[in-house]
Amino acid sequence: MILCVGNILTSDQLTRAKLAMDEGHFEDGRKTAGWHARLVKNNEQMQASSDEARRLRADVEKSLSEHPLFQMAVRPLKMTPVIFSRYRDGMTYGNHVDDPVMGRGDAKLRTDISFTLFLDEPESYDGGELVTDTTAGEQSYKLPAGSAVIYPSSTLHRVEPVTRGQRRVAIGWIQSTIRDPAQREVLFDLDTARRQLFERDGKTTEFDLLTKSLANLQRFWAEM
16 A cells, blocks of 8 residues: 655644754765665765754654554554655665665564655655556655655655755654555555544444454454
8 A cells, every 4th residue: 555644744843844954964875775775876864863863853753653644554563763865956766675674673673664754845846756666557756745655665666866956855664563565454444434434423333343343453463
């Protein structure tokens, strides 16, 4: 399941994020790429240890943890620290698949889900689309600021070259309590249906049955 989620960050948060990145220190993004991804990666990443990055990371991670649609879609067990990337004129990231395991020690996780949270309005830069390679063909994403695209980490994907302006994004990876993407989609659909039913009719017998089925499927499938 590939899902676009809007309104993760408010306009005030976006203003703070862009100011922090304007003042932040950046380094070659290839430092965090695998040996083969380095061949096609050309971007910059905010130094993770800086005060600006730590404050910005805390703000973004809090918003992600409190966003109901994001949580419904990913059902997180663990998440990597958010990384802030910048693409300027000519920068790109060619076709690649994200590493299946990231982190070290207790922070190590399996990457089930990747996300890209856009920080700049799409009309402020040219190029920079996130392109995923799916069984339905290539799909291109360039979302409004504050919106994110969520996709399985097993997906082959790339970032098209930026030809004007700059593309700033927050990215991260999640190990889900539900490993299988098809199972996550079933739970997402059930959860969406029961919430819509509740909004329309309140707490009915049908709502209770859907809630029971949702809970029990999570018990069958969850990995903790």
